[in-house]
Amino acid sequence: MGVPSTTVSTVADGAGPALPASLADTIRDDAALRRFLHGLPGVDQVGLEQRVAGLATRSIKKAAKLWAIDTAIRMVDLTTLEGADTPGKVRSLCAKARRPDPERPEVPQVAAVCVYPDLVEVAVAELAGTNIGIASVATAFPSGRASRGVKLADTRYAVAAGATEVDMVIDRGAFLSGRYGEVFDEIVAVRQACGEAHLKVILETGELATYDNVRRASWLALLAGADFIKTSTGKVSPAATLPVTHLMLQAVRDWREQTGQVRGVKPAGGIRTTKDAIRYLVAVHEVAGPAWLHPDRFRFGASSLLNDLLMQRRTQLEGHYSGPDYVTVD
Amino acid sequence: MSDTRLAVAKTYKLFVGGAFPRSESGRSYPVTDRKGRFLANAAQASRKDVREAVAAARKAFAPWSGATAHNRGQVLYRVAEMLEARREEFVAEVTAAEGIPAKRAQVAVDAAIDRWVWYAGWTDKVATVLGAANPVSGPYFCFSVPEPTGVVGVLAPQSSALLGLVSVVAPVIATGNTCVVLASEERPLPAITLAEVLATSDVPGGVVNVLTGRTAELAPWLASHSDVNALDLAGAPGELRADLERSAADTVKRVLRAPVTEPDWARQPDISRLRAFLETKTVWHPTGI
Numbered sequence: 312m313g314v315p316s317t318t319v320s321t322v323a324d325g326a327g328p329a330l331p332a333s334l335a336d337t338i339r340d341d342a343a344l345r346r347f348l349h350g351l352p353g354v355d356q357v358g359l360e361q362r363v364a365g366l367a368t369r370s371i372k373k374a375a376k377l378w379a380i381d382t383a384i385r386m387v388d389l390t391t392l393e394g395a396d397t398p399g400k401v402r403s404l405c406a407k408a409r410r411p412d413p414e415r416p417e418v419p420q421v422a423a424v425c426v427y428p429d430l431v432e433v434a435v436a437e438l439a440g441t442n443i444g445i446a447s448v449a450t451a452f453p454s455g456r457a458s459r460g461v462k463l464a465d466t467r468y469a470v471a472a473g474a475t476e477v478d479m480v481i482d483r484g485a486f487l488s489g490r491y492g493e494v495f496d497e498i499v500a501v502r503q504a505c506g507e508a509h510l511k512v513i514l515e516t517g518e519l520a521t522y523d524n525v526r527r528a529s530w531l532a533l534l535a536g537a538d539f540i541k542t543s544t545g546k547v548s549p550a551a552t553l554p555v556t557h558l559m560l561q562a563v564r565d566w567r568e569q570t571g572q573v574r575g576v577k578p579a580g581g582i583r584t585t586k587d588a589i590r591y592l593v594a595v596h597e598v599a600g601p602a603w604l605h606p607d608r609f610r611f612g613a614s615s616l617l618n619d620l621l622m623q624r625r626t627q628l629e630g631h632y633s634g635p636d637y638v639t640v641d
Numbered sequence: 642m643s644d645t646r647l648a649v650a651k652t653y654k655l656f657v658g659g660a661f662p663r664s665e666s667g668r669s670y671p672v673t674d675r676k677g678r679f680l681a682n683a684a685q686a687s688r689k690d691v692r693e694a695v696a697a698a699r700k701a702f703a704p705w706s707g708a709t710a711h712n713r714g715q716v717l718y719r720v721a722e723m724l725e726a727r728r729e730e731f732v733a734e735v736t737a738a739e740g741i742p743a744k745r746a747q748v749a750v751d752a753a754i755d756r757w758v759w760y761a762g763w764t765d766k767v768a769t770v771l772g773a774a775n776p777v778s779g780p781y782f783c784f785s786v787p788e789p790t791g792v793v794g795v796l797a798p799q800s801s802a803l804l805g806l807v808s809v810v811a812p813v814i815a816t817g818n819t820c821v822v823l824a825s826e827e828r829p830l831p832a833i834t835l836a837e838v839l840a841t842s843d844v845p846g847g848v849v850n851v852l853t854g855r856t857a858e859l860a861p862w863l864a865s866h867s868d869v870n871a872l873d874l875a876g877a878p879g880e881l882r883a884d885l886e887r888s889a890a891d892t893v894k895r896v897l898r899a900p901v902t903e904p905d906w907a908r909q910p911d912i913s914r915l916r917a918f919l920e921t922k923t924v925w926h927p928t929g930i
Contacts, residue, residue: 630865631862631865631866631867631888631891632691632692632695632862632865632866632867632868633867633868634699634866634867634868634869634892635699635868636867636868637867
């Protein structure tokens with residue numbers, strides 16, 4: 312086997328709290344890491360998809376639906392990641408994050424806004440004094456095709472500008488060609504560059520091809536110290552899907568069982584309707600457990616989802632269907 | 642051989658976004674002719690079907706209202722061509738639905754086709770008739786242009802199953818609106834056959850959405866829906882009208898009232914139904930200095 316010669320050295324001091332012996336052993340060197348990832352149980356594709364489809368038929372109504380909508384709003388990472396983003400657009404996004412439905416001040420605030428590093432400053436100024444996080448993508452988002460130095464500089468820039476959360480992308484090319492150690496080292500290095508900021512690791516599951524790969528990438532990211540594992544950049548189709556999120560939730564659940572550490576999951580991209588969001592919440596509840604129904608442990612990376620949540624919320628409260636004329640355009 | 646052949650019965654479904662789905666609720670109801678003989682089962686739409694239909698109509702609005710008037714006219718002519726080709730089928734359905742002699746049904750179907758052509762001709766003339774270049778005292782051009790209202794909820798006439806339906810739907814879409822139609826409750830079958838015609842002509846999916854079911858159940862959801870811009874009460878049950886108008890007022894809908902007794906749809910119409918779902922936009926434009 313052509314195991315690449317990257318060193319997996321920085322681990323013990325980089326990955327935060329100590330791992331139990333069984334896991335600590337797996338990151339001793341490349342070969343051990345590889346053995347561990349390939350030793351993970353294979354995913355039963357049919358079983359997984361059936362389970363997901365079964366959970367998606369759950370009917371959530373009335374008070375439970377209203378609770379789910381508010382919980383989902385609290386979990387939204389309100390995102391704008393376009394080449395055409397401007398400070399003005401970020402400002403209006405921040406205003407929306409602070410008060411999602413101007414006519415209804417009781418609507419909870421979203422968890423965070425998510426922008427490109429150069430616009431973090433704008434968001435920081437707009438969100439001063441609130442509890443809303445400022446997430447910044449980094450490491451040559453969305454492709455991740457840049458040198459290590461550039462990626463780390465990107466991360467440091469975002470953190471210096473005031474980002475409290477960093478969304479990094481993994482090097483899918485390296486992962487798919489089996490250079491796990493390289494991916495691992497990179498996450499650890501970015502982890503260190505983040506300092507206090509939370510690290511979300513984007514696996515870009517749409518490019519990973521198999522469920523087995525998603526499981527491996529999830530564990531790889533968790534071993535390297537990710538606070539959150541995130542499905543996608545939103546720039547590749549398919550983006551977040553329920554089965555993939557299911558697998559990642561299993562990974563954080565198992566991680567908690569083995570290490571006692573709590574990690575989060577963030578599906579991103581393609582979640583546009585309240586119905587979708589509620590299906591994700593059902594999956595969270597059933598796979599990871601009710602404790603994960605919290606913005607510290609589960610997030611939605613989305614932009615148009617918030618409008619649909621607000622419309623559905625109005626529909627629930629007003630007794631008639633709402634329309635896009637009654638929410639802000641963004 | 643032909644004696645033993647089983648006839649293939651048509652399943653009448655809804656028409657939403659260019660597709661023919663069953664009702665989300667899985668319900669259907671039997672449709673009978675005037676003498677109480679069973680004709681077919683029709684889908685009984687629920688409020689969620691109304692929601693889906695409105696979403697489809699909203700999605701179709703931008704491209705349909707943005708199409709050129711000439712293009713819309715061509716599409717509507719095409720519908721008339723398709724109607725003509727299925728004339729016999731419509732005569733049979735109208736005969737069964739309305740319980741009138743085939744001769745009169747034929748007259749009604751012919752009138753419906755002609756009505757469609759008449760409205761198709763109006764698409765590129767409306768702006769000329771209802772718009773204006775206003776004389777103003779200043780160095781400006783001032784134009785008033787009619788623009789479509791948006792998504793229109795249409796309660797189709799209850800007794801005239803085809804001619805009445807065509808008379809209320811054609812003017813709505815001719816000017817660039819899209820619509821959600823609640824077909825006649827007791828006589829819904831010609832409406833679904835008309836939907837098949839629309840699906841096989843060039844009308845983009847979602848421009849016309851046809852729901853069958855209980856008018857009293859569905860109409861309030863349509864009237865209160867915030868994303869519906871106007872409501873045509875042509876086939877609204879008398880006792881519901883006040884309530885419908887009230888909930889339509891909550892979201893400032895344009896409401897087209899209708900006489901309690903159905904008018905004679907065979908009479909040649911004027912452009913009042915075209916005008917009903919238009920908004921006048923006036924723009925001031927500086928002249929060159």
